[in-house]
Amino acid sequence: MATMHAxxxxxxxxxxxxxxxxxxxxxxxxxxxxxxxxxxxxxxxxIPEGALVTMLGPSGCGKSTLLRxxxxxxxxxxxxxKVHERTPEEARKARDFAFVFQDATLLxxxxxxxxxxxxxxxGNPGPAHADPMxxxxxxxxxxxEKALPGELSGGMRQRVAIARALVTRPRILLMDEPxxxxxxxxxxxxxxxxxxxxTETGTTIxxxxxxxxxxxxxxxxVLLLAAHPGRVKxxxxxxxxxxxxxxxxxxxxxxxxxxxxxxxxxxx
Amino acid sequence: xxxxxxxQASANERxxxxxxxAKSGDRLLPLLAAVGMLVLWQxxxxxxxxxxxxxxxxxxxxGAFIEDGPKLWLNFWLTFLEAALGFIFGNLIAILMAVAFxxxxxxxxAFFPIAVFINTIPIIAVAPILVLIFGNxxxxxxxxxxxxCFFPTLVNMVRGLKAVxxxxxxxxxxxxxxxxxxxxxxxxxxxxxxLFAALKIAATTCVVGAIVAEWIGSNYxxxxxxxxxxxxxxxxxxxxxxxxxxLLAVFLFAMVSFAERRMIKWKTPAVH
Ligand SMILES: Nc1ncnc2c1ncn2[C@@H]1O[C@H](COP(=O)(O)OP(=O)(O)O)[C@@H](O)[C@H]1O
Ligand SMILES: [Mg+2]
Numbered sequence: 001m002a003t004m005h006a007x008x009x010x011x012x013x014x015x016x017x018x019x020x021x022x023x024x025x026x027x028x029x030x031x032x033x034x035x036x037x038x039x040x041x042x043x044x045x046x047i048p049e050g051a052l053v054t055m056l057g058p059s060g061c062g063k064s065t066l067l068r069x070x071x072x073x074x075x076x077x078x079x080x081x082k083v084h085e086r087t088p089e090e091a092r093k094a095r096d097f098a099f100v101f102q103d104a105t106l107l108x109x110x111x112x113x114x115x116x117x118x119x120x121x122x123g124n125p126g127p128a129h130a131d132p133m134x135x136x137x138x139x140x141x142x143x144x145e146k147a148l149p150g151e152l153s154g155g156m157r158q159r160v161a162i163a164r165a166l167v168t169r170p171r172i173l174l175m176d177e178p179x180x181x182x183x184x185x186x187x188x189x190x191x192x193x194x195x196x197x198x199t200e201t202g203t204t205i206x207x208x209x210x211x212x213x214x215x216x217x218x219x220x221x222v223l224l225l226a227a228h229p230g231r232v233k234x235x236x237x238x239x240x241x242x243x244x245x246x247x248x249x250x251x252x253x254x255x256x257x258x259x260x261x262x263x264x265x266x267x268x
Numbered sequence: 269x270x271x272x273x274x275x276q277a278s279a280n281e282r283x284x285x286x287x288x289x290a291k292s293g294d295r296l297l298p299l300l301a302a303v304g305m306l307v308l309w310q311x312x313x314x315x316x317x318x319x320x321x322x323x324x325x326x327x328x329x330x331g332a333f334i335e336d337g338p339k340l341w342l343n344f345w346l347t348f349l350e351a352a353l354g355f356i357f358g359n360l361i362a363i364l365m366a367v368a369f370x371x372x373x374x375x376x377x378a379f380f381p382i383a384v385f386i387n388t389i390p391i392i393a394v395a396p397i398l399v400l401i402f403g404n405x406x407x408x409x410x411x412x413x414x415x416x417c418f419f420p421t422l423v424n425m426v427r428g429l430k431a432v433x434x435x436x437x438x439x440x441x442x443x444x445x446x447x448x449x450x451x452x453x454x455x456x457x458x459x460x461x462x463l464f465a466a467l468k469i470a471a472t473t474c475v476v477g478a479i480v481a482e483w484i485g486s487n488y489x490x491x492x493x494x495x496x497x498x499x500x501x502x503x504x505x506x507x508x509x510x511x512x513x514x515l516l517a518v519f520l521f522a523m524v525s526f527a528e529r530r531m532i533k534w535k536t537p538a539v540h
Binding site for chain 2: 073093105
């Protein structure tokens with residue numbers, strides 16, 4: 001695993017152009033005239049291929065909007081977004097990325113396994129896809145594949161949503177506060193498992209959270225947004241080696257980083 | 269330790285025992301209440317010696333059920349046929365129209381006011397018009413039963429098709445799903461609880477529609493039987509016909525509930 005990251009680092013150092021997402025001078029404005037709301041102003045961010053970037057910021061600063069603009073759910077008012085050198089629309093049609101929402105958004109009449117299969121039944125799923133059964137196993141839901149969402153806990157539902165997102169083997173995973181509604185223990189478990197999935201699949205992950213410890217625990221890099229208008233305040237690298245386990249949160253280094261981010265957040 | 273386990277076990281036993289009692293009580297209690305009311309009804313008839321053509325007792329009504337059994341049975345099925353066909357046509361048209369409305373805003377803006385207007389006409393007032401046009405046959409009864417079902421189903425189905433979680437629509441968009449795929453995979457399923465809420469109302473109102481139509485012009489069906497019995501002061505038969513009509517509605521309602529349980533196995537959000 002350590003060697004894998006060494007390779008990763010070497011690659012990104014060698015070929016500077018390997019970016020999964022490039023955001024260049026992005027403005028997003030909702031509405032027109034006097035009531036217009038500028039959600040994002042002049043945002044410039046590069047997400048390296050294979051990176052795990054977490055996004056932090058006060059509520060209403062445009063975290064969801066940035067993620068949704070990359071996912072072609074919200075149009076850019078100005079500037080440009082490139083997802084693997086393509087427009088978000090092209091990337092969406094090519095199933096380049098998958099989205100995980102805050103509430104799992106499972107179809108309640110479909111069993112867990114059928115929810116995981118949904119992306120293969122609509123649009124143009126493409127030939128390369130994972131085995132839904134293996135994915136449920138990967139997220140720790142072996143044996144629950146026939147269960148309806150109503151019979152699963154919040155954490156289990158979110159696991160199904162992650163398996164569903166992975167089924168088309170996307171190169172990028174966009175996650176908007178996926179564990180925000182979970183209790184702390186479920187959230188800790190899923191954080192560790194997300195790191196495991198990231199190392200196993202090599203997927204680029206852009207992860208929105210409002211929890212500073214979560215952002216630092218997961219992220220290779222933390223993107224800090226400020227509000228009114230939404231803009232990049234800081235884009236820092238987290239100097240903690242992987243694989244990370246939960247106790248890392250009690251180390252001095254970890255606490256230093258969270259303290260720094262907390263101070264920056266207060267200034268936002 | 270063992271003591272605690274034992275008392276725990278006996279507590280559980282007691283709990284399950286009382287649960288069983290409560291469960292059978294759920295079914296037993298209304299049955300007892302119904303029997304009690306029938307007995308009370310018969311007692312009032314006897315004590316005040318009410319004459320049978322003013323108000324018959326349950327025993328007299330039961331007599332009518334036995335004596336006029338074949339006649340009641342035949343007319344029950346004729347009214348059932350009208351009500352059921354009206355139920356099917358009225359709801360089918362409402363469902364198709366709702367689908368059209370949701371897919372095409374212009375059609376909704378054009379036709380919804382007309383649907384509202386039709387709904388405001390009292391069914392009793394349209395019935396004679398339809399009987400004039402279509403005569404004494406089945407068709408005016410079926411049309412009136414259909415009309416009475418139509419509007420609540422249309423409104424509920426439109427609401428149901430639109431009541432999709434916005435995040436689910438975002439998900440379908442990220443998956444580049446077509447409108448047709450969204451309709452078949454999401455909208456139709458999530459409208460089912462709304463649809464069945466309307467169908468349960470329709471199951472009882474379509475019987476009302478068929479009977480009202482039979483009053484206006486018919487010499488068969490439970491509606492006609494009700495009129496005939498009241499003209500002849502044959503109160504026991506009148507009561508038996510009314511009970512048959514309500515049994516018919518209960519039967520249709522039970523069938524819709526059965527279909528609902530088969531089709532919606534998932535926990536539904538509250539539908540009002
Ligand atoms: N669809 C929309 N229409 C109008 N305003 C919106 C819309 N979506 C978001 N906004 C506004 O844009 C700003 C950023 O919102 P959002 O990206 O959801 O913030 P965050 O996810 O960081 O809490 C907020 O002021 C919000 O009110
Ligand atoms: Mg948000």
